[in-house]
Amino acid sequence: MKFLPLILKNLLRKKIRTSLTILSIAVALFLFGLLVAINSAFTGGIEAAGADRLVIRNKISIIMPLPISYKERVLQINGVTADTYASWFGGVYQDPKNFFPQFAIDKITYLKMYPEYLLPKDQYEAFLADRQGCIIGRTTADRFGFKVGDRLPIRGTIFTGTWEFNIRGIFDGNRPEVDTTPMMFDYEYLSERVSFINGRVGWYIVKIGNPNDAEKVAKAIDQRFSNSNNETITEPEKMFVAGWVKQMGNIRLLILSIGTVVFFTLMLVTGNTMAIAVRERTGELAVLKTVGFTDEATLIIVLVESVAIAVIGGGIGIGLAKLFTLNGDPTHGFLPFFFISPVQMIVGLFVAALVGVVSGIIPAFLAMRLRIVDALRRV
Amino acid sequence: MVRVDGINNGDALIRVRDLDKTYRRGSEVIHVLQGLNLNVDRGEFVAFMGPSGSGKTTLLNLLGGLDVPSAGTITADGEQIEKMSGRKLAAWRARHVGFVFQMYNLLPVLTAFQNVELPLLLTKLSKSDRRRHVEMALSIVGLSDRMKHYPNQLSGGQEQRVAIARAIVADPTFLLCDEPTGDLDRKNGMEIIELLERLVAEHYKTVLMVTHDPIAANKAHQILHLEKGSLVEATKGN
Numbered sequence: 001m002k003f004l005p006l007i008l009k010n011l012l013r014k015k016i017r018t019s020l021t022i023l024s025i026a027v028a029l030f031l032f033g034l035l036v037a038i039n040s041a042f043t044g045g046i047e048a049a050g051a052d053r054l055v056i057r058n059k060i061s062i063i064m065p066l067p068i069s070y071k072e073r074v075l076q077i078n079g080v081t082a083d084t085y086a087s088w089f090g091g092v093y094q095d096p097k098n099f100f101p102q103f104a105i106d107k108i109t110y111l112k113m114y115p116e117y118l119l120p121k122d123q124y125e126a127f128l129a130d131r132q133g134c135i136i137g138r139t140t141a142d143r144f145g146f147k148v149g150d151r152l153p154i155r156g157t158i159f160t161g162t163w164e165f166n167i168r169g170i171f172d173g174n175r176p177e178v179d180t181t182p183m184m185f186d187y188e189y190l191s192e193r194v195s196f197i198n199g200r201v202g203w204y205i206v207k208i209g210n211p212n213d214a215e216k217v218a219k220a221i222d223q224r225f226s227n228s229n230n231e232t233i234t235e236p237e238k239m240f241v242a243g244w245v246k247q248m249g250n251i252r253l254l255i256l257s258i259g260t261v262v263f264f265t266l267m268l269v270t271g272n273t274m275a276i277a278v279r280e281r282t283g284e285l286a287v288l289k290t291v292g293f294t295d296e297a298t299l300i301i302v303l304v305e306s307v308a309i310a311v312i313g314g315g316i317g318i319g320l321a322k323l324f325t326l327n328g329d330p331t332h333g334f335l336p337f338f339f340i341s342p343v344q345m346i347v348g349l350f351v352a353a354l355v356g357v358v359s360g361i362i363p364a365f366l367a368m369r370l371r372i373v374d375a376l377r378r379v
Numbered sequence: 380m381v382r383v384d385g386i387n388n389g390d391a392l393i394r395v396r397d398l399d400k401t402y403r404r405g406s407e408v409i410h411v412l413q414g415l416n417l418n419v420d421r422g423e424f425v426a427f428m429g430p431s432g433s434g435k436t437t438l439l440n441l442l443g444g445l446d447v448p449s450a451g452t453i454t455a456d457g458e459q460i461e462k463m464s465g466r467k468l469a470a471w472r473a474r475h476v477g478f479v480f481q482m483y484n485l486l487p488v489l490t491a492f493q494n495v496e497l498p499l500l501l502t503k504l505s506k507s508d509r510r511r512h513v514e515m516a517l518s519i520v521g522l523s524d525r526m527k528h529y530p531n532q533l534s535g536g537q538e539q540r541v542a543i544a545r546a547i548v549a550d551p552t553f554l555l556c557d558e559p560t561g562d563l564d565r566k567n568g569m570e571i572i573e574l575l576e577r578l579v580a581e582h583y584k585t586v587l588m589v590t591h592d593p594i595a596a597n598k599a600h601q602i603l604h605l606e607k608g609s610l611v612e613a614t615k616g617n
Contacts, residue, residue: 002500002506003500005489005493006486006489006493006497006500009486009488009489009493010488012488013487013488283484284484284486286484287484287486288497289469290443290445290472290478290484291472291473291478291497291498291501291545292469292470292472292473292474292498292501293469293501294465294466294469294470295465295466295469296466297501372440372445372446373440373445373446376445376480376484
């Protein structure tokens with residue numbers, strides 16, 4: 001602590017240079033924060049997916065439906081404790097850019113399957129009682145200002161015509177990773193209006209008694225429907241969601257690549273600044289050593305300066321990124337889990353500190369190795 | 380009493396025996412100091428004179444533990460320093476040596492007070508004790524009213540006084556001054572010399588000073604002349 005004034009004074013010695021270095025780190029960590037948020041947005045669904053849930057889809061393609069009659073047959077398979085189904089609706093609210101996912105669901109079994117959706121009891125009951133009722137996730141409700149009781153007109157694209165819904169409930173997630181963008185309504189409402197649905201659903205979700213049996217149960221399900229007109233592929237929900245993410249390219253690799261470039265550039269900027277700062281202060285460091293500062297103390301002083309700059313800049317950057325993500329998904333639906341968790345913020349600060357250490361270590365080492373007589377000669 | 384003949388004189392504070400310092404420049408070996416012997420008693424004020432390159436500053440650096448000799452021994456206050464590790468030598472310097480340089484070498488980002496406080500940051504003194512020591516050191520050099528001034532707000536003479544305050548604040552065993560008046564005009568230079576004289580006379584400090592200025596050197600108890608790395612003459616100051 002008693003060296004703090006010395007370190008602070010050194011940091012403030014070249015205010016513009018220090019500010020610019022802090023700013024560059026802040027910008028980089030802001031970018032890092034956004035990359036983390038985007039990464040969360042893509043992988044959040046995977047994290048939120050239940051380990052005890054399997055998804056059954058048509059073997060040909062996800063867009064090919066499955067018979068509704070499979071529901072009872074799936075339930076008979078050993079290891080399956082519950083099942084439900086859903087269909088993609090794909091409607092437009094006012095304008096195509098107002099995208100949010102819409103599903104036709106089996107109301108009772110679907111909401112039982114997903115306890116992570118939190119819906120007040122009275123709203124749940126109102127939803128069950130209304131054939132035209134729908135429930136909407138908090139994110140989408142907030143985005144468009146929907147309230148319980150509102151009438152919601154949706155223009156169908158797959159199922160043409162205008163569809164009128166009554167908003168009966170707004171659900172939240174029990175944790176940040178839970179997607180609260182979808183709108184869900186009664187499958188019966190869809191099937192009674194659309195004759196070509198003809199008892200077909202988009203996919204099934206199955207709950208299994210023991211997550212360790214996932215592979216065995218999935219195999220049993222697919223075997224049950226093999227050689228039928230509608231063969232299936234069954235996989236854990238995590239894999240199913242990951243499959244969607246994969247379709248968008250190797251996001252992780254992209255993010256990691258950008259992150260690495262940012263990180264490396266950042267190290268060069270900070271390292272260069274610290275190297276200049278140390279070179280400028282060669283004589284002063286020699287004086288410190290002359291009055292009795294050890295080589296190690298000199299190393300620590302330079303290193304602490306470097307880390308302080310990096311952590312201040314990192315704190316500002318990650319804080320701004322957090323503020324940015326507080327507004328939620330900037331794409332209005334494409335990145336439903338757009339947030340930075342406290343743990344990720346701490347990781348960001350740790351990354352910043354690491355940048356400080358790595359970029360400061362060479363200048364600090366040079367300061368440590370500085371020979372007093374040589375340095376004094378340069379004063 | 381100062382002796383340069385290598386004969387022990389009781390309990391000399393600084394005892395140098397057969398001191399050599401050589402540098403290599405390519406294949407050439409340069410002898411900066413050769414077979415130097417020196418005894419300095421406590422409370423002495425010694426001036427080293429000699430032409431440039433005669434080894435004065437090198438001798439001072441060796442005595443202060445800033446550099447290591449190629450051969451020979453240096454004993455200061457009973458401790459042999461030439462074989463000390465870097466860490467031990469740093470602690471020894473902090474405890475026993477106060478340095479004053481020609482260019483003052485104050486840290487420009489620190490106030491006079493903070494510059495003087497620097498050596499005390501290495502001690503276990505409390506903040507209030509440090510403050511007391513710093514205020515006393517600054518009052519000895521006559522700069523009690525300049526504590527909050529930064530080096531660029533002080534004259535050259537005042538800067539050197541701050542440097543002297545920094546050198547004495549930890550109450551070192553001896554002071555090493557490398558041309559302390561070299562960057563000052565005659566008036567300020569003499570004030571610095573008078574200050575050093577006072578430190579010797581009133582505070583019983585031992586001062587070893589390198590200088591080119593015969594008037595400053597004459598204020599010392601003893602003037603030692605170096606030439607080509609050897610002590611060639613010892614004369615009495617005024």
